[in-house]
Amino acid sequence: MKIKAAVTKGQGQPFSIEEVELAAPKANEILVKIVATGVCHTDAVARDMAIAPLPAVLGHEGAGIVEQVGEGVKGIEPGDHVVLSFAHCGVCSNCLTGHPAVCETFNDLNFGGVQDDYTTRLSKGNEALSTFFGQSSFGTYAIAHERNVVKVDRDVDLALLGPLGCGIQTGAGTVLNKLKPDFGSSIVIYGCGAVGLSAVMAAKIAGCQHIIAVDVHDNRLSLAKELGATHVLNGRQADVVAEVKKITNGGSHYAVETTGVPPVVKQGLNALRPLGICAIVGVTPEMSIDVHNDIMAEGKTMVGVIEGDAVPRVFIPQLISYYKNGQFPFDKLVKFYNFDQINEAFEDSKSGETIKPILKMEA
Known part of the structure; x- marks a missing residue:
């Protein structure tokens, strides 16, 4: 399918919003319509220091609505509100003992430019685009493995929740x-x-x-x-x-x-x-x-x-509960930007003018 995405073409270059191709979800994967995504310092590091293969679609604090699920997905259905978090294998000893943020393949799955099966879902013409953090949420749609998709309450503003997937969780x-x-x-x-x-x-x-x-x-x-x-x-x-x-x-x-x-x-x-x-x-x-x-x-x-040594599917709902109870007012940290203001959002984050920018895919 054709989507709009912010493409990082080379080290240190500004983001360019372009039409790209996103493949359908495979087994155990989920297609999410991105509502909003946080801007994190790690995205800036990836852009400026090329810690992931380029060209790429960055973004790793996505929040959106499930559009489609692949074969074998359990507990998540189309229409669900979700937050996307970091990728992890789910089967190594660290994942199995509740420490997925130090997954034995964390670097491969989050910075290696590929999905869980070591292939890509994004492309521009004949050129593959790298995936970031198993999601690449600087786009109108994203593919993620069910392990790093967290179902969240529908009664909280979904556009606010993306940063829970990384920075605020950390x-x-x-x-x-x-x-x-x-x-x-x-x-x-x-x-x-x-x-x-x-x-x-x-x-x-x-x-x-x-x-x-x-x-x-x-x-x-x-x-x-x-x-x-x-x-x-x-x-x-x-x-x-x-x-x-x-x-x-x-x-x-x-x-x-x-x-x-x-x-x-x-x-x-x-x-x-x-x-x-x-x-x-x-x-x-x-x-x-x-x-x-x-x-x-x-x-x-x-x-x-x-990543705060968190199990996202457990910890992110806890943070949302604290927020709803008035104990964790993280909304005071954020400022919203339209998706086409992505370069401005990064500059405001760098200068300190904005603590946590969030990009909205639609005005």
Whole structure:
């Protein structure tokens, strides 16, 4: 079938909305009419650093309505409202023990440019277009394996829900699924983008006593306070490590590092109390750490977390329930754009003007 899609033709090039061909769903696959899709930093990384084969149709926070199901699909029918999340094999030991975000074939299925059967569904003329995250949701329709399709409530605005599939799931899941902070404990969130602010809201749900948000933009810190932060620190103006230790009487129990900036990573480690845990979520370059003084000498833990260590079919409905109860107002993070404004949405995300852009396929 013919669809409209934003094609990434080469490294660093702007998105080009074009007519492309999408093949029919195969066994265990689902055809989804995309209503809206989030814009995530990982899409920008894929475009600018070519971490997936190009040309490609990117996009990995899709939300839409099921149009057709392939042979063998169970529990999902045409007309269902769904959110698309990351691809995983479902049969490796990590998937089977509830950790699909570290699936043994995660990189192949999400960044390898192919679907679950290692073939493509998208093409332009005689040229194949790579798939991204098993969905390629920067298009009016997408094909996804049933494993990474999450059925959601019809009584919530579907256009709002796409970012639950990656960025918002990452921030909230890092707190609720991985760190699982004790009631009354302290946590510091470094970076108040969509991932960090989702972590702030999750920390409030978890009952943390001290929720400290760190950023360099006062408007984001104000929003962090509105969403549940008990304290905010501007990293350009404060001695973050000293202030955290003062607020928490010795250092935080937990930290979530979303920026990927090496000096901030060091702050996250140094502001922990003994036995504290720092979860690394941001894409961080090579950096130096004094293992003895920064980690080992005080029994600290530094752990990497992908996709909030979530099982999307379990966790995304939980987040929606929190949202409906008024406990997780992630709608305060988003701004909607028409699909043809995709390049503007990416620029606004990069500049910080918009925390979480969402592209609507139809005005």
